[in-house]
Amino acid sequence: MPKIVDHEKQKQRVAEAAWRVIREEGMEQATVRKIAEEAGMSVGSLRYYFSSQSELFAFSMNLVSERVKERIRSISFSGPSRESMKLLLKELLPMDEEKRFEGEVWFAFTAKALSDKSLLSLSQQVYRELRSVMALIINSLVDQGLALPDLNAELETERLYALIDGLAIHGTLEPGQVTPDLMENIVTAHLKSICKAERTSENG
Amino acid sequence: MPKIVDHEKQKQRVAEAAWRVIREEGMEQATVRKIAEEAGMSVGSLRYYFSSQSELFAFSMNLVSERVKERIRSISFSGPSRESMKLLLKELLPMDEEKRFEGEVWFAFTAKALSDKSLLSLSQQVYRELRSVMALIINSLVDQGLALPDLNAELETERLYALIDGLAIHGTLEPGQVTPDLMENIVTAHLKSICKAERTSENG
Numbered sequence: 001m002p003k004i005v006d007h008e009k010q011k012q013r014v015a016e017a018a019w020r021v022i023r024e025e026g027m028e029q030a031t032v033r034k035i036a037e038e039a040g041m042s043v044g045s046l047r048y049y050f051s052s053q054s055e056l057f058a059f060s061m062n063l064v065s066e067r068v069k070e071r072i073r074s075i076s077f078s079g080p081s082r083e084s085m086k087l088l089l090k091e092l093l094p095m096d097e098e099k100r101f102e103g104e105v106w107f108a109f110t111a112k113a114l115s116d117k118s119l120l121s122l123s124q125q126v127y128r129e130l131r132s133v134m135a136l137i138i139n140s141l142v143d144q145g146l147a148l149p150d151l152n153a154e155l156e157t158e159r160l161y162a163l164i165d166g167l168a169i170h171g172t173l174e175p176g177q178v179t180p181d182l183m184e185n186i187v188t189a190h191l192k193s194i195c196k197a198e199r200t201s202e203n204g
Numbered sequence: 205m206p207k208i209v210d211h212e213k214q215k216q217r218v219a220e221a222a223w224r225v226i227r228e229e230g231m232e233q234a235t236v237r238k239i240a241e242e243a244g245m246s247v248g249s250l251r252y253y254f255s256s257q258s259e260l261f262a263f264s265m266n267l268v269s270e271r272v273k274e275r276i277r278s279i280s281f282s283g284p285s286r287e288s289m290k291l292l293l294k295e296l297l298p299m300d301e302e303k304r305f306e307g308e309v310w311f312a313f314t315a316k317a318l319s320d321k322s323l324l325s326l327s328q329q330v331y332r333e334l335r336s337v338m339a340l341i342i343n344s345l346v347d348q349g350l351a352l353p354d355l356n357a358e359l360e361t362e363r364l365y366a367l368i369d370g371l372a373i374h375g376t377l378e379p380g381q382v383t384p385d386l387m388e389n390i391v392t393a394h395l396k397s398i399c400k401a402e403r404t405s406e407n408g
Contacts, residue, residue, distance in 0.1 A: 026319030028232035104318055110377070111315030114308055115230030127378055152393070158374070158382060159390045163363065166370030170362070173314070174331055178362060186363045189356070193397055 011049050014039050015060040019105045027108050032056070054118040061109040061119055064102050065126045068092065072133070082146060082191050082198070085137045089187050092130070092164055094171040095180045103172035134161040138194075146195050156194055163190060215253050218243050219264040223309045226264075231312050236260070258322040265313040265323060268306050269330045272296065276337070286350060286395050286402070289341045293391050296334070296368055298375040299384045307376035338365040342398075350399050360398055367394060 017039035021030045032053050036046040050056035071091050075084075094100035113123035135157045141147040147156075167186060170178040221243035225234045236257050240250040254260035275295045279288075298304035317327035339361045345351040351360075371390060374382040 022319070024319065026316060028316075029319075108315050108318060111312050112230060112232075114312060114377070115226070115228065115233075123377070127374075127381075131381075155386070155389055155393060158386060159367065159394065162370030162374055162382075162390065163367045164370065165373060166366030166368070169369060169373070170331075170366055173318070173327070177331075177335075178366075182359070182362060185359055186366065189359060190363065 007049070011059060012063060014041075014046055014049055014056065015063045018056060018060045019064075019101070022108050023101060023104050027112050030057075054116070057109070057112070057116075058118055058122055061106075061113075061122055064106050064109070065129070067102065069129070082141070082195055085141065085191060086184075086187055088133070088137065089160075089164055090184065092133075093168050093180075093183050093187075094175070095183065100172055100175060103168055107169065107172060130165075131157065131161055134158075134164070141191075141195060148194055148196060151194060160190070160194075211253070215263060216267060218245075218250055218253055218260065219267045222260060222264040223268075223305070226312050227305065227308050231316050234261075258320070261313070261316070261320075262322055262326055265310075265317075265326055268310050268313070269333070271306065273333070285348075286345070286399055289345065289395060290388075290391055292337070292341065293368055294388065296337075297372050297384075297387050297391075298379070299387065304376055304379060307372055311373065311376060334369075335361065335365055338362075338368070345395075345399060352398055352400060355398060364394070364398075 014035065018030060018035045021034050021038050025034070032046060032050075033043055035056065036043045039046065046056075050059065068091065072088060075087055075091065094103040109119060110123055113119035135153075138147070138151070138153050138157045138160060142151060142153055163186075167178065167183050171180070171183050218239065222234060222239045225238050225242050229238070236250060236254075237247055239260065240247045243250065250260075254263065272295065276292060279291055279295065298307040313323060314327055317323035339357075342351070342355070342357050342361045342364060346355060346357055367390075371382065371387050375384070375387050
């Protein structure tokens with residue numbers, strides 16, 4: 001009987017090898033040959049899964065965003081409180097080594113998307129998805145009566161998204177300066193600044 | 205008499221050609237040969253100014269930050285008011301086509317610096333310089349008694365920097381969504397949120 005190979009798993013193995021090559025040697029060194037070598041397979045085998053470098057890059061970039069979305073979906077919310085919103089936002093920040101690795105790879109792909117049309121639409125799609133997460137957070141706070149009464153929801157959505165993306169980049173590029181603790185404190189302070197004072201005794 | 209060539213001007217001409225190639229074709233296509241062609245000079249002439257691609261990239265990256273710093277220095281401040289701080293912050297945002305071009309090039313260089321040690325220290329130096337601009341703004345607001353009394357200056361410096369960098373990236377990548385008007389409104393709202401109410405009749 002022929003050996004059954006999990007097609008999707010093999011593609012993910014190649015994508016993860018691409019991440020490592022991109023992170024360690026840079027995008028311009030991430031050739032199909034080097035990625036095949038890193039994945040421990042022949043160029044011919046890799047070509048079976050991806051017919052072009054563009055296809056491989058699009059899959060690899062998409063896989064980063066899928067992993068992040070998977071983590072967001074797996075959070076069990078205790079309710080649309082400020083604390084739950086903080087949990088959600090922290091999933092988008094480089095709070096540990098694994099997420100920092102994702103951040104570096106994502107940053108490299110986004111920069112490449114500026115000049116690579118095949119990645120641009122994917123990058124824009126993820127931008128829209130993340131923006132809608134921010135809109136969900138702001139609108140939930142408004143709907144639950146937690147937000148300040150005069151909040152401009154559209155402006156606050158963009159402000160929150162810019163803040164989180166900026167923090168993600170600084171936490172990735174300057175981890176010694178922008179530590180996980182500092183990122184968490186900034187997110188807490190920002191949510192506090194757009195919300196009414198909490199009624200509990202622990203005004204975070 | 206031999207023709208006098210302005211060495212610095214020629215280097216800038218090469219750097220600007222590099223920016224155009226990086227922006228239009230991507231970092232991995234920005235070979236010395238292509239940059240020389242774009243600059244309208246021979247590879248040999250280019251090598252006279254830059255002995256390696258790394259040296260050329262470092263100069264090009266540095267020139268972007270020098271241009272931004274030059275603009276900041278040229279602003280004539282009417283005083284350390286909220287309005288002056290806004291003027292300064294707007295110089296760091298892609299408020300027009302020229303600054304958006306700079307943003308794209310800067311983004312590409314920063315991504316490359318993640319895996320290119322020769323650019324990393326330059327990228328970190330600019331990070332520190334921009335961070336100190338943010339610290340200057342926050343500390344000025346505190347010193348002038350304009351800031352809210354319980355402001356955590358260190359946290360607010362990082363929050364402002366993350367917000368501005370995030371806005372710069374979104375304004376560069378998603379200009380249709382994050383327009384100059386929206387960026388300006390967000391900066392205004394952010395400064396307002398960390399300051400006491402203004403005493404003038406125009407509480408912007």
